[in-house]
Amino acid sequence: MPEIHRVAILDDYQQAAHRYADWSALPDGARLTVFTEHLGGPAEVVAALRPFDVVVAMRERTAFPAEVLDALPNLRLLVTTGQSNAAIDLDAAARGGIVVSGTRAAGLTPTAELTWGLIHALARSIPAEDSGLRGGAWQQTVGRDLHGARLGVIGLGNVGSRVAQVGLAFGMDVVAWSAHLDVQHAQALGVAPVGKRELLATSDVVTLHLQLSPRTAGLIGPDELALMRPDALLVNTSRARLVDEPALRAALEAGRLGGAALDVHWTEPLPAASAWRDVPRTVLTPHLGYVSAGTYETFYRDALDDVLAHAAGTPIRVITR
Structure with missing residues (x-):
């Protein structure tokens, strides 16, 4: 032995x-x-x-x-x-x-739960309001309503399905896309299958739940970000390389996107000098999805x-x- x-x-x-x-x-x-x-x-x-x-x-x-x-x-x-x-x-x-x-x-539940924590943090500016309150400020932002808004779920597997079900419980219009989307599964959940362009162009919140592969790397790049509404929110608790980080950072800094919440990063742990620490309208967490x-x-x-x-x-x- x-x-x-x-x-x-x-x-x-x-x-x-x-x-x-x-x-x-x-x-x-x-x-x-x-x-x-x-x-x-x-x-x-x-x-x-x-x-x-x-x-x-x-x-x-x-x-x-x-x-x-x-x-x-x-x-x-x-x-x-x-x-x-x-x-x-x-x-x-x-x-x-x-x-x-x-x-x-x-368990897949922790990642789905964190996804919703990040969505709420963005929609209601929770980190900024917490920081402001501790510094003496009171009610600096106006929150966004999720009820009636459109949630676009990219990847309707185990985690994506859980996220979609919560969105439905909040009264959101939930749509989904992936390259091999199971249409019957989506419809059984009450989720509308749509094309990728439609999802990106019409969703108030876009959340990513795909495995990383040569096919999915860079799935959200400059062209995809340009399709999104200027007030849309992007959430990634899946894999960092699904998103073109420089393109996302440029869109946020230029005010072409409403906000982004990222639990995953191209370089982990996030370097102390990372430009992401100063990007506006972001919520950043240190890969907590499974933690x-x-x-x-x-x-x-x-x-x-x-x-x-x-x-x-x-x-x-x-x-x-």
């Missing part, structure tokens, strides 16, 4: 790993190191992780391309939270004899089970291409 010497848990920003799993269950002699800060680029990742034979990664916060995996000769098990991870080169892992294990998928107690409990407990199964010589939830 494989011996485990050193285990690393990465990107535990909230120092949550020990709260949601009992890591004292690791085999005798195994040393655990928890990294609470992002390691950085490939060189920094390799320098930090070279001694470890087991690494537990949180989603796609740290990338493991071939150049990194090839430079970690001691690594034998790479655990990713979730059932897939686009930031791991599975072919390179296989070549290096590295087992990649996943966990059960997180909830229930999700972390599933992720960290399953990750520990993966490590223990590997130590017993019976790897579980192995991810292959």
Whole structure:
């Protein structure tokens, strides 16, 4: 059976790993190191992780391309939270004899709930009003009504469907589009299927719920932003690369878009000098969509089970291409 010497848990920003799993269950002699800060680029990742034979990664916060995996000769098990991870080169892992294990998928409800938090934050200027009130101001903005407004949902999968149902409960006119939209599913929810151009041109709020792929990367670019109403709101809790960030920033700075709420960013963690920190009419959150107690409990407990199964010589939830 494989011996485990050193285990690393990465990107535990909230120092949550020990709260949601009992890591004292690791085999005798195994040393655990928890990294609470992002390691950085490939060189920094390799320098930090070279001694470890087991690494537990949180989603796609740290990338493991071939150049990194090839430079970690001691690594034998790479655990990713979730059932897939686009930031791991599975072919390179296989070549290096590295087992990649996943966990059960997180609940989809937290992302849908955050989406609605962001929509309300934009529509009622909650962050600005909170900040203003703390500084002595009173009622600086006039909120927007959601009842009767049009919600455009791009991607009507599990998360998008939940978001759409809440929109309907608020009395919104909900429409949806995706390249392979299930029209019958949309109609069963009470959602009207429309074309992409119509959705963008007529929606008061546009929210994105698609997987990132070569086909969806840059889905919302300059042309799409130009179609949107100048008072429209854009919300992205899915994947940052669905949106052309420079084009979105330009539209906001020029006043061609009503506002944007972003939980995902091209560079994460968001750099201290990021231009986004000063863009008007925005609500920014640090990729919180899946960050909830229930999700972390599933992720960290399953990750520990993966490590223990590997130590017993019976790897579980192995991810292959």
